[in-house]
Amino acid sequence: MVQNKRGITAEDFYRIRYASDPQLSPDGTAVAYVQSMVDVDRAYRTHLFVQSLAEKSVIALTEGAVRDSSPRWSPDGTQICFISKRSGKSQIWLIDVKGGEPTQVTRCKTGAANPVWSPDGKRIAFSSMMTPEDSFADLETDEKKEAPKKAIVVNRMKYKSDDLGFVYDTSKQIAVVDVETGEITPVTHSDYHHTVGTWSPDGHWLAITANQVENTDLQHSVDVYLVPVNGGEWIKLTRSMGTFFFPTWSADGKKLAYIGSESPTHLIATQKNVWVSDLETGTQTCLTADWDVQVGDSTIGDVRSPGHPNPGGVWTEDGSGMYFIASERGNSSLYHATLDGTITKVIGGERNIYGFTLHEQSRTAVIAVSDPITPGDLIEVNLETGEEVRLTDVNHELLAELDLPEPIELEYEGQDGWKLHGWLLKPVGFQEGEKYPMVLQIHGGPHSMYGNTFFHEFLLLAAKGYAVLYTNPRGSFGYGEKFMQACCGDYGGNDYLDLMSAVKYACDQFDFIDTNRMGVAGGSYGGFMTNWIVGQTNLFKAAVTDRSICNWLSFYGVSDIGYYFTAEEIQGNPFTNPEKLWQHSPIRHVANIETPLLIMHGEQDHRCPIEQAEQLYIALQHQGKAPVSFMRFPGASHELSRSGDPEQRVLRLQYTAEWFDAYLHTTEKVVME
Structure with missing residues (x-):
């Protein structure tokens, strides 16, 4: 570890700021931009600044308890x-x-x-x-808001x-x-x-x-x-x-x-x-x-x-x-x-x-x-x-206080010879000769991309003593259209094998990874894949599934995009080939799940509605098999981890770290309140 520096904490989120939406002046001599932060009341604030390019002097145009944006x-x-x-x-x-x-x-x-x-x-x-x-x-x-309607006619x-x-x-x-x-x-x-x-x-x-x-x-x-x-x-x-x-x-x-x-x-x-x-x-x-x-x-x-x-x-x-x-x-x-x-x-x-x-x-x-x-x-x-x-x-x-590990880039082959790409973070305080637990992180989308950007959750896990593996399996952007479309109609197929290939490659390449202490986590599509993985293998000793999907049959009718998303991505619908939706549903394999599973979900998630989490939780509890815990976030949408309530975002990070600490660092079962 760098002397006098520490690993990042979940609570450090309250101190993180970022600049965005730069706009050069018509004469090109100054730039306006937005600076975002969380204030002492743990509420989001966004302020506008203008900076001279020549003198580098800065004027704060707005301040206080406001959220100002889109400077033009x-x-x-x-x-x-x-x-x-x-x-x-x-x-x-x-x-x-x-x-x-x-x-x-x-x-x-x-x-x-x-x-x-x-x-x-x-x-x-x-x-x-x-x-x-x-x-x-x-x-x-x-004036006060109008009284809520007693009935609403839905036409679309x-x-x-x-x-x-x-x-x-x-x-x-x-x-x-x-x-x-x-x-x-x-x-x-x-x-x-x-x-x-x-x-x-x-x-x-x-x-x-x-x-x-x-x-x-x-x-x-x-x-x-x-x-x-x-x-x-x-x-x-x-x-x-x-x-x-x-x-x-x-x-x-x-x-x-x-x-x-x-x-x-x-x-x-x-x-x-x-x-x-x-x-x-x-x-x-x-x-x-x-x-x-x-x-x-x-x-x-x-x-x-x-x-x-x-x-x-x-x-x-x-x-x-x-x-x-x-x-x-x-x-x-x-x-x-x-x-x-x-x-x-x-x-x-x-x-x-x-x-x-x-x-x-x-x-x-x-x-x-x-x-x-x-x-x-x-x-x-x-x-x-x-x-x-x-x-x-x-x-x-x-940043002057923090020891932030830089990622190691990985290139490897999938089981069918496809070229794959990802990264590994070493734990903060890494020591040669020591063994460390590892967490596999899976992105949402699936058509998105992990990359060279700041990821608080990954850095937090590294600070907690975990190696963090994150990759772009087929379905991800960044590697051509054929690669990106390859998961369509095959959710839980070769995309699953790509992730397992990443784990095998990392374990073969890095002898500091303790193969008996590995976890898996993901949100949205990454939550779907986490649910799928724990229904296929007991390789992982703990899992965290976030705003996930477990049942494509019900997702079809309750998600804001369900009816057309499933048609393209799963290539099925309930009235012509329901068996296709069921084939790719993780809840079909719920009897196989033995991995301790933390389920987290926002109650106002319209993209992957909370009924998906409820189904999975009840099915696991009914069997009385794998340890399972269910964290509900009132008022939170699908964007909880990216733009949700600041305190809920910190709680989510804390729950994630605590779950892995309970099952990957010790043999004791975690009890959350």
């Missing part, structure tokens, strides 16, 4: 609009870049999100979740969402607010969801995305539209054969780029690409069609909240190409693609770039970066020389 520079660089709940609902606010008191721009009853300035700086486009009865003219008030299959809760008949609509007068002009009016994109350079059009097919419950395509801001006929650019997002205009207004996939057979298991529409000829081109890499950041971590702003494809000034993030072999990097399909890595490294902004005239980029020992900071990059200058060090005090 006015075109003249004198003001920043942002989203804040300081008045109650999320609304658009405006503040001078030199600081001062912010002013409120919108006062919508249904709130406001996703602000985008018009080129002339006079208007801001935004979105809001609304019912057919709501109006942008309805004002936010301090997509009536709930893990991130939004029960949405019933609400949909996302777009409007434009006049910054000077506050007057709001609706842009969309239908029952479909619409997402704000960008303004055309002349300010006459908005590029947006929406699903406007006849039956949005059964056809999930998301198309790109050009919408005249002052009214008129819409122009549809895509063909309702895939999902597309983040449209961006070239500087001359002649082309539009967007990120997405066009696949008649896959909605979920498909890689995203960069597309361009020539608005003069009407042609659509996929710039990355021959590049077998996932566009976007697919890296999983447990400190930063999911859903960071994606700038999409950022055009070069001359319109000859664009910059974007892509994920490959555990890293997410910044790339450049020309219109003829030439792709170049611009900023790489063994790290996770989760955001970027650039100013081409000054050849400057600012990237938001995490790595295995850095939760999230900003780095200025000279695009000509590649020289990097660190702009923020938001965790310097905490």
Whole structure:
């Protein structure tokens, strides 16, 4: 161990900060960004900062008990609009870049999100979740909430969402607010969801995305539209054969780029690409069609909240190409693609770039970066020389106290010869000649990616004396589309064997691993796989399953995505081939489970509803076999471990470590209260 340093604790979560959503000023001399933290009341806070690139001086634009986000520079660089709940609902606010008191721009009853300035700086486009009865003219008030309805008529299959809760008949609509007068002009009016994109350079059009097919419950395509801001006929650019997002205009207004996939057979298991529409000829081109890499950041971590702003494809000034993030072999990097399909890595490294902004005239980029020992900071990059200058060090005090092990990269073969990839953390305080227990961690998705990013849970287990093995089995992003799709219809098949191959490889390569003291843990798909593993083998002496799936038959009807997720991922449904869903259900093997199992689940999880945990717990208790404990988290959604209540997140980490301590360090049974 490094002298005078210690391993990380679960409670250190309250001290971790990260910087995100960097936005360079129009003249490229300063960057605005968000800094996130947990305050002394153990509540989330997000504040806005502006930092000069030349002097490196920093101005805190906002502070206090607020959650401010989405800072966006006015075109003249004198003001920043942002989203804040300081008045109650999320609304658009405006503040001078030199600081001062912010002013409120919108006062919508249904709130406001996703602000985008018009080129002339006079208007801001935004979105809001609304019912057919709501109006942008309805004002936010301090009145008490309306009494709950006695009965609700459900007319659609997509009536709930893990991130939004029960949405019933609400949909996302777009409007434009006049910054000077506050007057709001609706842009969309239908029952479909619409997402704000960008303004055309002349300010006459908005590029947006929406699903406007006849039956949005059964056809999930998301198309790109050009919408005249002052009214008129819409122009549809895509063909309702895939999902597309983040449209961006070239500087001359002649082309539009967007990120997405066009696949008649896959909605979920498909890689995203960069597309361009020539608005003069009407042609659509996929710039990355021959590049077998996932566009976007697919890296999983447990400190930063999911859903960071994606700038999409950022055009070069001359319109000859664009910059974007892509994920490959555990890293997410910044790339450049020309219109003829030439792709170049611009900023790489063994790290996770989760955001970027650039100013081409000054050849400057600012990237938001995490790595295995850095939760999230900003780095200025000279695009000509590649020289990097660190702009923020938001965790310097905490990190100075900690001994954080760096991962060992692993490359090995699966049982069928497939090339596989992963990492191993040694325990903090590692001593040659000693034997250590090991925990296998399995990511969710399954179409996501472990990589070179900060993972509090892994570092906590390492601090507790465990080796931590984490890998990307087939189904993961980062290794090509064939690899990513290989788990579809085969959950618990070769993906399971990939994980067992990883364990065997690690045990063969590292003699410090105690093969008699191994544990396994995972969440979501990783929870499914944990449940599957303990039903197949007694190799592991303890297991933790988090927000998991045990029964695909019931998951089909209770999850917010169940009916179409199972169709693609398991390739079955209850009314034509229920036996297929049952074949891949871990609860089918519950009689085989002898591994002590900790089950953790959020009570408001709409993605993998808590009935999945309840079934597994009752089945195990009824048999009276394996030791089992069930931890329920009131009010928690599927995002508990990433954006849930801070105290619940710390409790979850503590329960995980305590369970493994009980069964991998001693022979005594743990009793949790």
